[in-house]
Amino acid sequence: MSFLTVEHIHHIYFTKDTATLALDDIDLTIEKGEFISFLGPSGCGKTTLLSIIAGLIQPTEGKVKLANQTISKPNPLVGYMLQQDYLFPWKTIEDNVTIGLKIIGQLTADKKERTLNLLKEMGLSSVEKQFPHQLSGGMRQRAALVRTLSTNPEMLLLDEPFSALDYQTKLKLEDLVFQTLKDYQKTALLVTHDIGEAIAMSDKIFVFSAKPGKVARTYIVPGQLRELTPFHARQHPQFTDLFQQIWKELDQLETKTEIN
Ligand SMILES: Nc1ncnc2c1ncn2[C@@H]1O[C@H](COP(=O)(O)OP(=O)(O)OP(=O)(O)O)[C@@H](O)[C@H]1O
Numbered sequence: 671m672s673f674l675t676v677e678h679i680h681h682i683y684f685t686k687d688t689a690t691l692a693l694d695d696i697d698l699t700i701e702k703g704e705f706i707s708f709l710g711p712s713g714c715g716k717t718t719l720l721s722i723i724a725g726l727i728q729p730t731e732g733k734v735k736l737a738n739q740t741i742s743k744p745n746p747l748v749g750y751m752l753q754q755d756y757l758f759p760w761k762t763i764e765d766n767v768t769i770g771l772k773i774i775g776q777l778t779a780d781k782k783e784r785t786l787n788l789l790k791e792m793g794l795s796s797v798e799k800q801f802p803h804q805l806s807g808g809m810r811q812r813a814a815l816v817r818t819l820s821t822n823p824e825m826l827l828l829d830e831p832f833s834a835l836d837y838q839t840k841l842k843l844e845d846l847v848f849q850t851l852k853d854y855q856k857t858a859l860l861v862t863h864d865i866g867e868a869i870a871m872s873d874k875i876f877v878f879s880a881k882p883g884k885v886a887r888t889y890i891v892p893g894q895l896r897e898l899t900p901f902h903a904r905q906h907p908q909f910t911d912l913f914q915q916i917w918k919e920l921d922q923l924e925t926k927t928e929i930n
Pocket residue numbers: 683684690691692710711712713714715716717718719883
């Protein structure tokens with residue numbers, strides 16, 4: 671039995687005059703501990719699918735099962751980290767990272783200590799009493815990751831969490847997030863436009879095509895790359911081979927979408 675199963679998902683957005691088929695018959699499975707990426711052009715439905723998996727929106731058709739339970743609302747087993755950090759500007763970093771625990775009534779001394787330790791592991795112990803505007807973008811994203819991990823979800827949904835960062839910070843954060851999620855044996859699902867990021871971080875990549883959003887192809891990342899940190903995976907010859915294959919696939923998909 672897979673950890674996460676997405677079964678026959680169709681999703682249509684209705685407005686007064688239009689109906690947009692955002693997802694067309696998506697079927698996929700994710701195993702516990704896997705790092706998965708959804709890769710594809712803008713508008714292919716990646717965020718819609720992530721929101722369905724998070725239980726934030728109900729699909730028009732189909733179902734998502736997590737640990738064999740159908741998801742119909744946000745589930746504590748799932749944590750969500752977004753492109754923007756959404757830290758509360760009027761709260762200190764310490765209060766920001768513990769707010770999830772507070773909201774669910776689990777801000778015990780133990781859990782608070784665990785969260786503050788995580789902050790330390792992320793190199794943020796000296797900024798506990800500071801406010802988000804006093805931190806760099808990379809530091810804020812690290813704090814957002816601690817907040818997401820504070821409630822100890824089994825699975826993390828990462829919606830372009832590195833896309834607003836400069837290149838060097840992004841590479842460093844990719845390594846940190848990758849290592850932290852491996853150490854804590856979390857299952858992760860990353861949405862990205864960046865082919866290199868998907869290859870460097872994932873075990874498996876689902877490439878989406880647009881109009882309507884579909885899984886066009888699934889790539890298993892070679893074992894040699896998966897043993898390396900994202901930074902080192904980027905230097906490996908197999909990285910370049912896979913990058914070129916996926917680049918060609920996306921190029922063909924784009925041409926097909928333009929013709930349609
Ligand atoms: N709330 C909404 N109402 C109507 N249409 C929507 C809504 N949200 C998304 N769509 C449409 O659904 C399709 C999929 O959008 P979605 O945001 O899931 O794609 P995406 O792959 O995540 O794009 P991006 O990479 O740009 O974030 C697009 O055609 C989009 O215009």
